[in-house]
Amino acid sequence: xxxxxxxxxxxxxxxxxxxxxxxxxxxxxxxxxxxxxxxxxxxxxxxxxxxxxxxxxxxxxxxxxxxxxxxxxxxxxxxxxxxxxxxxxxxxxxxxxxxxxxxxxxxxxxxxxxxxxxxxxxxxxxxxxxxxxxxxxxxxxxxxxxxxxxxxxxxxxxxxxxxxxxxxxxxxxxxxxxxxxxxxxxxxxxxxxxxxxxxxxxxxxxxxxxxxxxxxxxxxxxxxxxxxxxxxxxxxxxxxxxxxxxxxxxxxxxxxxxxxxxxxxxxxxxxxxxxxxxxxxxxxxxxxxxxxxxxxxxxxxxxxxxxxxxxxxxxxxxxxxxxxxxxxxxxxxxxxxxxxxxxxxxxxx
Ligand SMILES: [Zn+2]
Ligand SMILES: [Zn+2]
Numbered sequence: 001x002x003x004x005x006x007x008x009x010x011x012x013x014x015x016x017x018x019x020x021x022x023x024x025x026x027x028x029x030x031x032x033x034x035x036x037x038x039x040x041x042x043x044x045x046x047x048x049x050x051x052x053x054x055x056x057x058x059x060x061x062x063x064x065x066x067x068x069x070x071x072x073x074x075x076x077x078x079x080x081x082x083x084x085x086x087x088x089x090x091x092x093x094x095x096x097x098x099x100x101x102x103x104x105x106x107x108x109x110x111x112x113x114x115x116x117x118x119x120x121x122x123x124x125x126x127x128x129x130x131x132x133x134x135x136x137x138x139x140x141x142x143x144x145x146x147x148x149x150x151x152x153x154x155x156x157x158x159x160x161x162x163x164x165x166x167x168x169x170x171x172x173x174x175x176x177x178x179x180x181x182x183x184x185x186x187x188x189x190x191x192x193x194x195x196x197x198x199x200x201x202x203x204x205x206x207x208x209x210x211x212x213x214x215x216x217x218x219x220x221x222x223x224x225x226x227x228x229x230x231x232x233x234x235x236x237x238x239x240x241x242x243x244x245x246x247x248x249x250x251x252x253x254x255x256x257x258x259x260x261x262x263x264x265x266x267x268x269x270x271x272x273x274x275x276x277x278x279x280x281x282x283x284x285x286x287x288x289x290x291x292x293x294x295x296x297x298x299x300x301x302x303x304x305x306x307x308x309x310x311x312x313x314x315x316x317x318x319x320x321x322x323x324x325x326x327x328x329x330x331x332x333x334x335x336x337x338x339x340x341x342x343x344x345x346x347x348x349x
Contacts, residue, residue: 002347003057003119004325009047013326018057021115021123023070028127030082033140035117036061037325037343038148039175039242040086040265042332044112048267051112058329059116059345060086060109063134063143073127081134083143084124085151086110087292091129101129101294102155118325120347132298135306141344142313145176146301148292149342150312153180153240154301156263156290158188161236165189170226170234171210172250173241174201176342177263179315181238183208187309190236193229195222195249204341208314216249226253233258242266244273251276251285259286317341321349 001020006013023029041058043049063083066076076082088108089101096104108125110116115123124130134143156177157163169185171178174196185192186209194205195214202213212229216222226249227233233255239247242264251260260280266273280287293301304310318341320328325345 001120002322003115004059004322004329005055005057006045007055009045009054013045013058013329015323015326018119021121023068023073023123024125025070025072026127027070027123027125028066028073028076028131029068029121029123030062030064031067032062032117032120032122032347033064034062034144035059035345035347036144036148036176037328037332037345039332040148041111041118041329043265043267045329046333049112051109057115057119058111059118059122060111061144061147061149062110062117062122063140063147067121069127075128076131080131081140082131083134083147084110084130084132085292085295086148088125088130089294091126096129099294099296101296102292118322118345118347130295132295132302135302138305139313141316141319141346142305144344145312145316145342146298146305149176150180150315151293151298151301152263152290153177154184155293155297156238156261157181157184157236159293159297160288160290161238161259161261163188163190163236167191167235168193168230168233168255170195170230170237170250170253171205172222172237172239172246172253173264174198174205175241176315178238178240179204179208179341180312181240181263182210183310185236186210187304193226193234195226223249223252227255230255235259236261239264244268247273248276251279251287254283254285256283257285258283259288261288261290263290315342316344318343319349320345322347
C-alpha cells in the first residue's frame, strides 16, 4: 500500500510503498476512505509524543470500509462502513469496565502507538469495543472529521463541560476542535465567545454561531476581553489550542465557580504547564481534562449530526490526495493553519 512515512522528527515525510497491515486476532484492517489532518499529527511529527517510534505513519481521524477481520471479532464484517475514536480501548481494564474507554489503561492510538491512517489501509485493535458504524448518507469525509476533533469537542462541551442553555462559553483557539466546540455549544443554546489570533478562524467561528469574537493579537489581555463581553466571565471555557497562554487565558476568563476544560494538548519539555491556581481557589473554579470520547457515546452525537443540528461537514474546507499530505502536515505548524478549517486526505484519490 501507499503511505505517508517519516524517518526522523521534523524532517519531510514522504509517500512510499510499504507492506499492507494485517488484522490482530481482535482487530480489523480498514481500507481508508478519508482521514483528517490534525495538529496532533504535527506534534507527533515534531517528536512531542513519546508513544511514537520511527519510522512512522501518522493519522488518527479516519473513516473507511472494513477490509479484513481477525478471528475473534464478532460484530463486524468486511464491507462495513466504520469510523473509530482516536483512543482505541482494550475493553477489559478497570476504566473500560466502568464505561470510561476514553481513558483506557491499555489504550492504543492509530498514528501514535502504531502506524496510522495516512495510508491506504490501517489496522485497528479491539474492533468490537472501538468501531462505530457510519450512518447511511454520511460521507466518509464527514465521518473522518468526527473521530478526533468533533467527538473530542462534543465530550468537552457536553459531558465534561456540562454546557447549559443561556450560559456564556469561551473557546480559546478556533482550529478544528475549537470550531467544533463553538458549533456544539451554540447548538446547545449557549452564548459563545471565540478567541483566536487568525481573522479567518474568527470568521468561521462567527459563521458557526459565536456571538462575540476576540482577536488575541489586538488585545493585551484576551481573558479580560472575555470577562467584559460576558459581564464577569464565562461559565464554561475551553483551551482548544493547548498552550500556556491559552490555558491561562481560559482559566482567567471564567466567572465564579466556572468550569475550565483543557482540550488542546499541552506538550512541553518538562511535561508541566503553569495554571493560575490562585484564581481557581478564590473563585472555586473547576479544572477539567477531556480526552476523546468512547465509541459507545457516539450515538447521541451521530443523532444530532444526522438531524442536521450539528454540521461537522461544514468544517471540512479542503480535500487532498495522499501525495499532498506531507506538505499539508508541515503547514499545520503555522498559526494560519488554524483559520483554514479541516483538511481531509483521501488516500485512494
Ligand atoms: Zn481498557
Ligand atoms: Zn486529531
